[in-house]
Amino acid sequence: RSRQDVLTCTPWGSPIVWEGTFDPEILRQEYGRRNLTIGLTVFAVGRYLEKYLEQFLETAEEHFMVGWRVIYYVFTDRPGAVPRLGLAPGRQLQTRMVENQKRWQDISMMRMHWLSQALDTAICREVQYVFCMDVDQFFVGAFGLEALAESVTLLHSYFYRWTRSYVPYDRNPRSAAFLGPGEGDFYYHAAVFGGLCPRVKNLTESCFQAVLQDKRQGVEARWQEESHLNKYFWQHKPAKILSPEYCWDQAIRRRGDIRVARLVWAEKQYRRLRQAA
Numbered sequence: 001r002s003r004q005d006v007l008t009c010t011p012w013g014s015p016i017v018w019e020g021t022f023d024p025e026i027l028r029q030e031y032g033r034r035n036l037t038i039g040l041t042v043f044a045v046g047r048y049l050e051k052y053l054e055q056f057l058e059t060a061e062e063h064f065m066v067g068w069r070v071i072y073y074v075f076t077d078r079p080g081a082v083p084r085l086g087l088a089p090g091r092q093l094q095t096r097m098v099e100n101q102k103r104w105q106d107i108s109m110m111r112m113h114w115l116s117q118a119l120d121t122a123i124c125r126e127v128q129y130v131f132c133m134d135v136d137q138f139f140v141g142a143f144g145l146e147a148l149a150e151s152v153t154l155l156h157s158y159f160y161r162w163t164r165s166y167v168p169y170d171r172n173p174r175s176a177a178f179l180g181p182g183e184g185d186f187y188y189h190a191a192v193f194g195g196l197c198p199r200v201k202n203l204t205e206s207c208f209q210a211v212l213q214d215k216r217q218g219v220e221a222r223w224q225e226e227s228h229l230n231k232y233f234w235q236h237k238p239a240k241i242l243s244p245e246y247c248w249d250q251a252i253r254r255r256g257d258i259r260v261a262r263l264v265w266a267e268k269q270y271r272r273l274r275q276a277a
């Protein structure tokens with residue numbers, strides 16, 4: 001109720017997190033009693049490693065779940081090239097080897113498979129909550145406990161004010177990601193999602209199965225795994241939604257509703273970075 005200018009609750013009763021809707025001190029006391037470790041997965045494959053990883057990790061140290069135990073899981077084709085950073089006490093970094101793919105679309109979609117596999121075993125034993133993020137972004141403000149919930153997704157900064165008929169859902173009935181007229185809730189950006197480990201495992205596994213189904217049909221969803229994630233969260237309502245503060249594109253003129261930015265898009269350079277390795 002502290003924010004009248006934005007939607008702070010979904011029709012199914014999940015909170016939408018905006019600056020001014022939570023009290024970090026109350027959250028700190030509440031979670032302080034629990035033995036909490038939070039995972040943060042990120043993919044740095046091919047040229048994305050040199051271009052983005054260091055800044056992503058350095059700024060995460062400054063702003064992501066500061067004061068809490070965090071394990072960074074870096075998935076990469078070149079573990080030896082991962083920058084060695086001094087991490088705050090209680091925070092550690094692990095690398096996981098993955099194979100580069102010829103097409104960036106396949107790297108993007110395979111992430112769901114790699115995550116689902118990794119969550120099956122080690123990660124779920126080490127952390128309670130896990131966030132999965134794109135690497136081509138960096139933190140500029142606090143990203144803290146207010147973002148935790150059983151399942152968490154993010155409003156896309158370009159589409160959060162649009163009605164669902166105009167957002168870029170997959171509209172091909174042959175794709176498993178298809179959403180028809182009247183379907184879908186919001187448009188979610190796959191650059192950030194998370195939640196309790198078993199829930200994220202379920203999401204990543206379901207999205208990957210949907211990707212495979214599309215491959216068998218010879219189709220590819222409009223925004224690859226993001227389209228499947230949108231379908232998934234329409235069918236399995238998220239427990240919490242992060243406002244676009246949590247992944248803002250600074251190229252968009254800020255309206256009064258965006259009072260802070262916490263994570264921002266880095267310069268994309270798709271053409272150069274996505275050329276086959």
Ligand code: GAL
Nearest residue numbers: 156158168188189190223226
């Ligand atoms: C772009 C973004 C893509 C995808 C797309 C959806 O701005 O870079 O990752 O989310 O929007 O239209």
